């Protein structure tokens with residue numbers, strides 16, 4: 001139920017006055033219209049985590065790389 | 079897919095499990111709160127990779143599972159009203175009420191529809207001005223902001239035929255209820271990563287102090303879960319109790335302020351009944367007074383429906399981590415995903431269904 005999946009922002013739509021901000025988001029080939037209203041500084045090309053049609057937050061690329069690097073070191077593998 | 083595959087890497091999973099093995103010198107009981115994590119743990123067989131001394135118990139974090147039977151009966155009663163289009167996330171449709179489920183209402187001619195997003199329910203209301211569209215608003219803090227947006231969207235569009243049947247729940251009060259129970263054996267928690275994506279993790283700081291347990295915000299992929307378990311065991315072994323954030327690529331300390339503000343614009347916290355557990359103070363969300371026109375419970379006059387739970391189903395104990403699904407005498411006998419007795423056998427995130435699907439055959443027989 002709290003499942004949320006990563007997707008890449010392909011384009012931002014022009015939102016009419018008062019309507020929530022929407023984006024086209026790519027989920028490994030499946031493209032959907034997603035509400036990005038809660039991410040004021042979202043940019044094309046960034047990754048977001050999406051739940052029931054809403055982007056909950058951006059995925060922080062730097063944190064992700066650091067975590068993976070640490071994990072690999074922990075696992076003593078490359 | 080980027081940000082998925084690398085966290086499912088089998089070599090990393092094995093290497094990580096080995097690190098946990100080396101670290102563990104004592105017996106510990108750790109609870110994952112979220113049903114999504116329960117599903118991953120069973121699906122990837124993570125329990126079998128862990129040392130026997132680590133007991134991973136499954137928590138109440140499956141919104142479908144904790145929705146009280148009487149709420150499902152209320153939903154069924156509303157869905158049977160002639161002018162109603164009843165919409166819901168898919169899993170909810172198969173949960174048995176005291177007589178039948180929502181899918182049976184559909185089979186009998188009711189207009190019951192599965193939607194992917196609460197915004198789809200608003201679109202249905204817009205397209206059907208002569209019908210009353212009700213959305214079954216279940217979920218934790220992850221879903222509540224989306225449900226709130228649906229209300230704001232309906233209001234903006236001036237729709238008078240849209241309402242919510244609210245049965246939303248909050249995670250921190252449930253953790254507190256488990257910790258304060260005299261039966262609790264849980265020594266550390268994996269907090270639900272996507273709830274914290276919205277809420278952040280400051281709410282857990284007082285719990286960690288009061289109950290002296292580690293709480294580690296954890297993601298959903300196998301490598302995430304093993305790292306969450308590793309960090310929890312490390313704290314336990316070292317006698318520490320802190321809030322740590324494993325899911326740093328997505329969760330910030332303050333969560334998402336915009337999503338939180340939408341949620342608290344529309345909803346207020348209320349006491350809520352959790353299926354099999356009972357009422358937990360201030361553990362639910364209902365519509366604020368100023369959005370009362372969107373409250374399906376009042377609109378359809380179903381507030382008085384009260385229902386007794388089945389006596390045989392031990393879902394309450396399963397959801398509090400006191401028992402495992404295999405301890406239930408009905409498990410895989412009279413209760414199966416085809417013919418579920420209780421909600422945890424319906425939802426793919428319910429512990430009973432996850433055990434039925436993925437647990438070692440020897441235990442299922």
Ligand code: SF4
Pocket residue numbers: 390391392393396403406407408409410413414418419420421422423430
């Ligand atoms: S196996 Fe079925 S009856 Fe037993 S606890 Fe799970 S849902 Fe309830």
